[in-house]
Amino acid sequence: MSELPRPTTARGEATRQKLLQAAEAEIGEKGYSRASVSSITKRAGVGQGTFYLYFPGKEDALRELVRHMGRELRHALSRATVGATSRTEIERRGFEAFLTFSLGHKNLYRVVMESQFVDESIYREYYQTLADAYAVGLRKAQASGEFREGDPETQAWALMGVAHFLGLRYTIWDHRVPPEHVMRTAFDMILHGLEAPG
Amino acid sequence: MSELPRPTTARGEATRQKLLQAAEAEIGEKGYSRASVSSITKRAGVGQGTFYLYFPGKEDALRELVRHMGRELRHALSRATVGATSRTEIERRGFEAFLTFSLGHKNLYRVVMESQFVDESIYREYYQTLADAYAVGLRKAQASGEFREGDPETQAWALMGVAHFLGLRYTIWDHRVPPEHVMRTAFDMILHGLEAPG
Amino acid sequence: MSELPRPTTARGEATRQKLLQAAEAEIGEKGYSRASVSSITKRAGVGQGTFYLYFPGKEDALRELVRHMGRELRHALSRATVGATSRTEIERRGFEAFLTFSLGHKNLYRVVMESQFVDESIYREYYQTLADAYAVGLRKAQASGEFREGDPETQAWALMGVAHFLGLRYTIWDHRVPPEHVMRTAFDMILHGLEAPG
Amino acid sequence: MSELPRPTTARGEATRQKLLQAAEAEIGEKGYSRASVSSITKRAGVGQGTFYLYFPGKEDALRELVRHMGRELRHALSRATVGATSRTEIERRGFEAFLTFSLGHKNLYRVVMESQFVDESIYREYYQTLADAYAVGLRKAQASGEFREGDPETQAWALMGVAHFLGLRYTIWDHRVPPEHVMRTAFDMILHGLEAPG
DNA sequence: CATGAATGAGGCTTCATTCAT
DNA sequence: GATGAATGAAGCCTCATTCAT
Numbered sequence: 001m002s003e004l005p006r007p008t009t010a011r012g013e014a015t016r017q018k019l020l021q022a023a024e025a026e027i028g029e030k031g032y033s034r035a036s037v038s039s040i041t042k043r044a045g046v047g048q049g050t051f052y053l054y055f056p057g058k059e060d061a062l063r064e065l066v067r068h069m070g071r072e073l074r075h076a077l078s079r080a081t082v083g084a085t086s087r088t089e090i091e092r093r094g095f096e097a098f099l100t101f102s103l104g105h106k107n108l109y110r111v112v113m114e115s116q117f118v119d120e121s122i123y124r125e126y127y128q129t130l131a132d133a134y135a136v137g138l139r140k141a142q143a144s145g146e147f148r149e150g151d152p153e154t155q156a157w158a159l160m161g162v163a164h165f166l167g168l169r170y171t172i173w174d175h176r177v178p179p180e181h182v183m184r185t186a187f188d189m190i191l192h193g194l195e196a197p198g
Numbered sequence: 199m200s201e202l203p204r205p206t207t208a209r210g211e212a213t214r215q216k217l218l219q220a221a222e223a224e225i226g227e228k229g230y231s232r233a234s235v236s237s238i239t240k241r242a243g244v245g246q247g248t249f250y251l252y253f254p255g256k257e258d259a260l261r262e263l264v265r266h267m268g269r270e271l272r273h274a275l276s277r278a279t280v281g282a283t284s285r286t287e288i289e290r291r292g293f294e295a296f297l298t299f300s301l302g303h304k305n306l307y308r309v310v311m312e313s314q315f316v317d318e319s320i321y322r323e324y325y326q327t328l329a330d331a332y333a334v335g336l337r338k339a340q341a342s343g344e345f346r347e348g349d350p351e352t353q354a355w356a357l358m359g360v361a362h363f364l365g366l367r368y369t370i371w372d373h374r375v376p377p378e379h380v381m382r383t384a385f386d387m388i389l390h391g392l393e394a395p396g
Numbered sequence: 397m398s399e400l401p402r403p404t405t406a407r408g409e410a411t412r413q414k415l416l417q418a419a420e421a422e423i424g425e426k427g428y429s430r431a432s433v434s435s436i437t438k439r440a441g442v443g444q445g446t447f448y449l450y451f452p453g454k455e456d457a458l459r460e461l462v463r464h465m466g467r468e469l470r471h472a473l474s475r476a477t478v479g480a481t482s483r484t485e486i487e488r489r490g491f492e493a494f495l496t497f498s499l500g501h502k503n504l505y506r507v508v509m510e511s512q513f514v515d516e517s518i519y520r521e522y523y524q525t526l527a528d529a530y531a532v533g534l535r536k537a538q539a540s541g542e543f544r545e546g547d548p549e550t551q552a553w554a555l556m557g558v559a560h561f562l563g564l565r566y567t568i569w570d571h572r573v574p575p576e577h578v579m580r581t582a583f584d585m586i587l588h589g590l591e592a593p594g
Numbered sequence: 595m596s597e598l599p600r601p602t603t604a605r606g607e608a609t610r611q612k613l614l615q616a617a618e619a620e621i622g623e624k625g626y627s628r629a630s631v632s633s634i635t636k637r638a639g640v641g642q643g644t645f646y647l648y649f650p651g652k653e654d655a656l657r658e659l660v661r662h663m664g665r666e667l668r669h670a671l672s673r674a675t676v677g678a679t680s681r682t683e684i685e686r687r688g689f690e691a692f693l694t695f696s697l698g699h700k701n702l703y704r705v706v707m708e709s710q711f712v713d714e715s716i717y718r719e720y721y722q723t724l725a726d727a728y729a730v731g732l733r734k735a736q737a738s739g740e741f742r743e744g745d746p747e748t749q750a751w752a753l754m755g756v757a758h759f760l761g762l763r764y765t766i767w768d769h770r771v772p773p774e775h776v777m778r779t780a781f782d783m784i785l786h787g788l789e790a791p792g
Numbered sequence: 793c794a795t796g797a798a799t800g801a802g803g804c805t806t807c808a809t810t811c812a813t
Numbered sequence: 814g815a816t817g818a819a820t821g822a823a824g825c826c827t828c829a830t831t832c833a834t
Contacts, residue, residue: 033231047799154383165359185352193391245816429627443820550779561755581748589787641795
């Protein structure tokens with residue numbers, strides 16, 4: 001009723017993974033509230049009750065999924081930006097990696113977005129964690145003189161907004177516009193701003 | 199797609215408005231799936247069955263609400279930017295107006311955000327309409343040489359992303375950071391970009 | 397969710413009564429936890445959901461039933477003892493009425509007994525109300541010199557215990573021993589005690 | 595009816611005892627139907643399946659517990675009344691011992707009371723065994739002229755009713771009234787009856 | 793002896809929607 | 814126009830019990 005029992009055997013761990021994957025697919029496709037635990041267990045090929053051996057309730061599977069997505073995305077961003085020689089380069093590669101990642105994890109991405117309507121704290125935690133890491137990099141780039149001065153946290157949230165909306169619009173909803181095209185315009189704006197020089 | 203049958207009497211119109219306001223409060227506070235038609239009618243002070251005299255179903259009230267929010271926001275933006283002397287000025291005032299508006303319509307804003315999980319098309323229509331109008335302005339500013347070249351639609355989506363995320367983070371979730379502070383950083387970035395000049 | 401809506405129409409009141417009677421039969425026969433809401437509604441000939449139009453939950457039907465039994469029993473005792481010329485007479489008639497009543501309401505009596513394991517307060521209220529009324533009568537009989545001195549509340553509980561156990565043993569469980577026989581022994585003991593005089 | 599297979603090793607016996615104690619606590623605290631086998635095994639510190647090595651099912655643990663309580667209570671009563679010089683003395687000491695015992699075994703007592711709703715026969719057996727032993731003593735006291743004539747079995751049930759109700763009311767539910775006070779009134783009534791002499 | 797993962801029946805409850813008045 | 818009683822499908826969750834290890 002109150003404890004969250006973690007499986008102790010390998011068999012248990014496998015079942016847990018099956019459930020998590022099934023939950024990702026089910027919730028990603030139908031949305032959290034239309035997704036049913038019984039469908040999840042059916043997809044996972046286990047009995048209904050088995051779900052509750054691994055999660056205290058439906059909401060907790062969602063939480064788990066969002067945390068998982070957060071970890072995966074951060075890893076993807078790390079991998080993509082390793083070895084970059086400038087912050088500008090990091091931004092570009094990170095942006096690209098984000099779009100690729102979202103496209104490759106549409107379901108999980110939907111799950112993250114919807115989490116805000118189930119328990120806002122899950123969603124806030126997800127983005128705040130990203131923003132914090134992001135702000136660190138921006139602060140360094142300002143210190144080194146590469147980037148213009150400005151509050152790094154605000155910038156981080158603004159940039160996440162750009163990425164989120166462009167990702168939603170141009171990769172998740174409709175990817176007929178070539179990504180390079182979107183990237184070019186977006187990056188020009190992000191790096192040099194809207195105003196024409198002079 | 200076709201408009202719902204509208205009431206013909208003044209009394210009917212009043213009931214319809216009461217229901218819409220109740221739906222806004224109920225869905226905004228509890229979220230779409232936790233909101234119930236019976237609570238909505240209770241809030242509106244009408245009988246349960248009355249709801250179905252004005253809306254074919256629960257989803258349709260949501261749809262109506264999103265359209266309503268779209269209209270209101272566009273009016274607010276028009277009003278705010280009328281008489282501006284430059285596109286930069288329009289951007290600034292529009293941004294400000296958007297933040298004020300979201301803050302003043304938290305429930306409605308929540309409803310719009312959640313609509314994507316009920317019927318994506320409502321949500322896409324909402325943003326696409328905004329983006330289209332936005333892009334027209336940006337295109338003009340580019341033509342006049344005030345703004346740098348770039349695909350206006352992409353820019354519009356990117357800018358809406360900035361506004362959405364900053365609004366969510368700094369006005370809806372937590373408005374301890376003063377809006378001027380957020381605005382200053384955001385605008386510097388939007389107009390001149392991240393990179394230091396030279 | 398929080399209000400307990402009372403029916404406003406005659407039809408509603410009728411449904412409520414059907415449900416209450418069905419609940420009495422169902423819970424009385426199977427016991428509270430083995431009784432199911434769905435069986436209750438089936439017996440009542442209404443849809444499952446209808447139950448929740450009249451009771452916030454299963455427990456509340458039980459509560460209602462116990463209160464009902466309390467009122468009925470008190471009425472029966474009043475009726476039985478009206479016109480008695482001595483407290484001894486009241487005791488005798490009350491005792492008899494109690495046994496008759498329990499026998500005629502086996503199901504309801506079972507429901508009352510079981511209520512203590514669902515929500516003790518229901519059960520305590522039931523007996524405390526009886527005890528309070530009982531003690532008033534005993535106190536008067538002591539004041540008038542008819543009954544020996546002693547704490548009336550304690551006496552009331554003791555006498556309810558006698559009635560309860562004898563009723564359970566000799567009317568509800570097994571009524572092969574003639575009631576007069578039980579009554580004679582019980583009354584002799586209650587009125588004159590166990591000890592032989594002298 | 596037949597005894598359950600008992601463990602043959604000392605280790606097994608220890609496990610069985612742990613389970614029984616855990617069941618007493620769990621069922622006593624939560625009530626039979628809210629008590630779960632898995633909680634019992636958790637309390638006992640053994641695996642879930644282990645329960646079924648010692649009991650055919652949940653009900654059987656209850657049965658065992660009631661029998662256990664019966665034995666313990668009878669022993670307590672024997673010990674308390676040994677060496678008493680009159681039946682009156684036996685009554686007094688027995689009554690006192692019963693109250694002390696119930697107070698010291700609240701959980702077990704609750705379990706016994708609830709058993710009637712799980713399997714009435716367990717409960718009836720419990721009280722019938724007590725009543726039979728009780729009646730033997732009462733019959734002797736009548737034969738010796740110490741107690742007034744009357745059907746001993748009826749008297750036994752009546753007296754158990756007194757003890758049960760007073761125990762429930764004044765020790766288990768609320769022991770603010772001093773036991774001596776309750777005992778004095780109760781005993782006066784039991785030994786000499788309600789009616790004033792003369 | 794002991795374990796704990798797995799099961800699936802079954803219970804409670806919610807709710808969008810219908811309909812007779 | 815309006816009502817509110819009624820419905821039944823559907824969902825979440827619990828739990829006694831089984832069984833392979």
